[in-house]
Amino acid sequence: MLHPDGSFGKDLGIPLFATIEAMSALNGQTYIHDNTACPEPDIGTTISTTPSVENITVTYSVLDPIGHHVNASIYLSVPANSTVYDIMVYAAELDSTFRFETKEASFGRYVTELAGVNFDAAKGTYWILADSHVGIDANRPEDGDDVMWIFTQF
Helix, strand or coil: CCCCCCCCCCCCCCCHHHHHHHHHHHCCCCHHHCCCCCCCCCCCCCCCCCCCCCEEEEEEEEECCCCCCCEEEEEEEEECCCCHHHHHHHHHHHCHHHCEEEEEECCEEEEEEECCEECECCCCEEEEECCCCCCCCCCCCCCCCEEEEEEEEC
């Protein structure tokens, strides 16, 4: 006996499975061979949850024309808006030649050692970042830029 809710009810001892079988039979199929697929939901535009990160390519170089201890370059692909400090960290992770040390000062971070070559205030030798008027935390190279450190004597 069919109940108002569409089932054959528990009172006849007919389980839900029988209801499913009866419904399939009424549609001219068995539930085993029912290949009816659920329609794809219309969810509109797909939205990516992963932010797109644009990369830039820079040439990172370390030159010591005074003692000729190092002359090294590496090409890097880094996220756009990276600072020179970010680029230095990445280069050092890829190649130990580019290891460095910095110190904090009132004007920001400055390089005290790069590629095994230490600055020496008594001798007037320092690492300078070519073509830069800002510190390593504020300098943000653009695609194709050369980031070049030069060991210099003043």
